[in-house]
Amino acid sequence: MTGKLSVAFVAYDGMTLLDLVGPYEILTLWPDISASVVAEHPGPVVPDSRAMPILAQASFAETLAPDIIVVPGGPTAEEASRQRALHRWLAQVAPRATCVFSVCTGAFHLAEAGLLRGRRATTHWAMLDQLERFGAQARVARWVDDGAILTAAGVSAGLDAALYLTSRMQGDALAKAIQLMIEYDPAPPFNAGSTISAGEDVVGTVGPLLAPAMARRRT
Amino acid sequence: MTGKLSVAFVAYDGMTLLDLVGPYEILTLWPDISASVVAEHPGPVVPDSRAMPILAQASFAETLAPDIIVVPGGPTAEEASRQRALHRWLAQVAPRATCVFSVCTGAFHLAEAGLLRGRRATTHWAMLDQLERFGAQARVARWVDDGAILTAAGVSAGLDAALYLTSRMQGDALAKAIQLMIEYDPAPPFNAGSTISAGEDVVGTVGPLLAPAMARRRT
Numbered sequence: 001m002t003g004k005l006s007v008a009f010v011a012y013d014g015m016t017l018l019d020l021v022g023p024y025e026i027l028t029l030w031p032d033i034s035a036s037v038v039a040e041h042p043g044p045v046v047p048d049s050r051a052m053p054i055l056a057q058a059s060f061a062e063t064l065a066p067d068i069i070v071v072p073g074g075p076t077a078e079e080a081s082r083q084r085a086l087h088r089w090l091a092q093v094a095p096r097a098t099c100v101f102s103v104c105t106g107a108f109h110l111a112e113a114g115l116l117r118g119r120r121a122t123t124h125w126a127m128l129d130q131l132e133r134f135g136a137q138a139r140v141a142r143w144v145d146d147g148a149i150l151t152a153a154g155v156s157a158g159l160d161a162a163l164y165l166t167s168r169m170q171g172d173a174l175a176k177a178i179q180l181m182i183e184y185d186p187a188p189p190f191n192a193g194s195t196i197s198a199g200e201d202v203v204g205t206v207g208p209l210l211a212p213a214m215a216r217r218r219t
Numbered sequence: 220m221t222g223k224l225s226v227a228f229v230a231y232d233g234m235t236l237l238d239l240v241g242p243y244e245i246l247t248l249w250p251d252i253s254a255s256v257v258a259e260h261p262g263p264v265v266p267d268s269r270a271m272p273i274l275a276q277a278s279f280a281e282t283l284a285p286d287i288i289v290v291p292g293g294p295t296a297e298e299a300s301r302q303r304a305l306h307r308w309l310a311q312v313a314p315r316a317t318c319v320f321s322v323c324t325g326a327f328h329l330a331e332a333g334l335l336r337g338r339r340a341t342t343h344w345a346m347l348d349q350l351e352r353f354g355a356q357a358r359v360a361r362w363v364d365d366g367a368i369l370t371a372a373g374v375s376a377g378l379d380a381a382l383y384l385t386s387r388m389q390g391d392a393l394a395k396a397i398q399l400m401i402e403y404d405p406a407p408p409f410n411a412g413s414t415i416s417a418g419e420d421v422v423g424t425v426g427p428l429l430a431p432a433m434a435r436r437r438t
Contacts, residue, residue, distance in 0.1 A: 009271065018244035018401065021271070025237035025374065028268040031431035035270035044274055049247040051254035052228065052240070055263055055272040104402075125402060142406040154402025155244065159375065164408045176411035176421045177428040182237065183323075183344060183373025185412025186405035187361040189383045192395035193404025202395045209396040212250035 005030070005098075005169075008038040008066035010109075011045040011056050012074070012083055014217075019072030019103040022158035023165075027068070029178045030170055038063045040085045048075055048217045060089035065096055068165075073104030073123070073155075075217060077130045080108035087113040094148070101150040101165060103158035110149065111136060119146045124154035125195050126206075156193075159184060224249070224317075224388075227257040227285035229328075230264040230275050231293070231302055233436075238291030238322040241377035242384075246287070248397045249389055257282045259304045267294055267436045279308035287384075288316055292323030292342070292374070294436060296349045299327035306332040313367070320369040320384060322377035329368065330355060338365045343373035344414050345425075375412075378403065 007027055009020055028035050039045050039056035046053045069090070074080060090113035094100050102110050107123035110116050111134035121136045122128065122144045131138040143152045143161035145168070152161035163184070167175035192198035226246055228239055247254050258264050258275035265272045288309070293299060309332035313319050321329050326342035329335050330353035340355045341347065341363045350357040362371045362380035364387070371380035382403070386394035411417035 016244070017240050021236055021240040024268065024271060025235070028270065029429055029432045031428070035268070037271050049244065049254070051247065051276070052243060052256050053274040055274065057270070142404070153404075154400075156378065156401050156403040156405065160406050160408065167408060172409065173421075173424055174428050176409050176417060177425045179407055179409055179411040180344075180414070180417045180421055181373075181425055181429055182375050183412060184375040184405075184407055185361070185372075185416065186375065186403075186407070187379050188398055188403055188405070189379065189386060190391065190395050190398055192398040193402060195399070197404065198395060198399045202392075202399055205392055206396045206400055209250070209393050210248055210400055213248045 004032050004034045005067045006034045006065070007068040007070065008036060008063050010069060010071045010086065011037050011039045011054060012086060013046050014048050014074045014079060015072045016074060016104060016155055017047040017049060017052060018155050019106060019158055020070060022156065023070045023101065023103065023162035025182060026159065026162035026166060026178055027070070029181060030166070030174070036063070050217065060085060064093070066093060067098045069093065069097055069100045071100065071102040071106035071109050073102070073106040075214070077105055077108045077127050080105055081112055083109060090115065097148065098169070099148060099150050099165060101161065103152045103161070104154045107131060107151045110151070115149060119149050120144050121146065121149065121151040122153050123151065223251050223253045224286045225253045225284070226287040226289065227255060227282050229288060229290045229305065230256050230258045230273060231305060232265050233267050233293045233298060234264070234291045235293060235323060235374055236266040236268060236271060237374050238325060238377055239289060241375065242289045242320065242322065242381035244401060245378065245381035245385060245397055246289070248400060249385065249393070255282070269436065279304060283312070284315055285312060286317045288312065288319045290319065290321040290325035290328050292321070292325040296324055296327045296346050299324055300331055302328060309334065316367065317388070318367060318369050318384060320380065322371045322380070323373045326350060326370045329370070334368060338368050339363050340365065340368065340370040341372050342370065
């Protein structure tokens, strides 16, 4: 026992990098943590966006008792179902963890591991209705704290949920200091971050306008 | 000529990962880009936070004419001055680039390369006053667009500036679609993201509360 909180940042091919790096940047500013990137096998992991591989240092098998587990999402709930090694590991280590924290469709990994049955949870807006088939109580929210399970909405929501987790586990003072350190004073040039604020017109453009990037991610 | 926009995401040991990954997640959703992580040498690059190395695919020497160059910051302006290879390369490729885009103290790399003389620019709040000694006109702003030079404030500001750059180069419709895709509807649990909203009390806690994490980064 070192007294340090151990944080496992889960990585797998096809994940969305910002899902992981938002919480990573915040949690690695905690005073006494031991952080590692954990994957089925150590070595390069290629995100959905392809061009920026990260290096996993530890395997699931050798990561026995992380206190906090951050699980990023990938493109779809269907693809999430393929990460069997991740789901077996999550089912094994979650009972002793203080917090299993998913971002975006990372919630589907928790669901596949059986961790969301009867739990309140959220995920990316486009896939929220699919959470219910795993027995979860889907919620429209920036993040949902259900005790040992913390789920955040799409991609960038990991920043807000990580600051919230900071306040819960380390106190408001540290959360505020970190927010100021990363100058998180958001000022997006548009008000299009939710389906409600964006409106139906913008919702309808997401598929067609992002189709080229999504096609690149699949090939 | 492929017709694709080439985007170079600069990496170096000691950089802040979110500075790079915020813009990366947004720009890689553009329809027709070629993205690569560029460093002095290809291979692993270790960020300030240590636990999540990324893999650079290309060297500065072989990256001759990127259209967009994203330059992340690191801990201090002083440390920025050590990246001589980066500064030589920036000075060489910037004149033909459509946009050189810094996040946080990445602005000091642009300054060291002589790119900020007479330019309006911004950087992390704690180091903004140091920009003037490079002949820049320092501005308190989320981002500053000075034509071929785009500078963002601290760390998370790269998200806002990247959406702005999307609107400038690709149109508002794509910027809004990407904002919705990454569900960037920010809702930090505190209002402590700027020195003004945080107040003097919080400003005074940043040094002491983050000292353990900063010490880890130095060792």
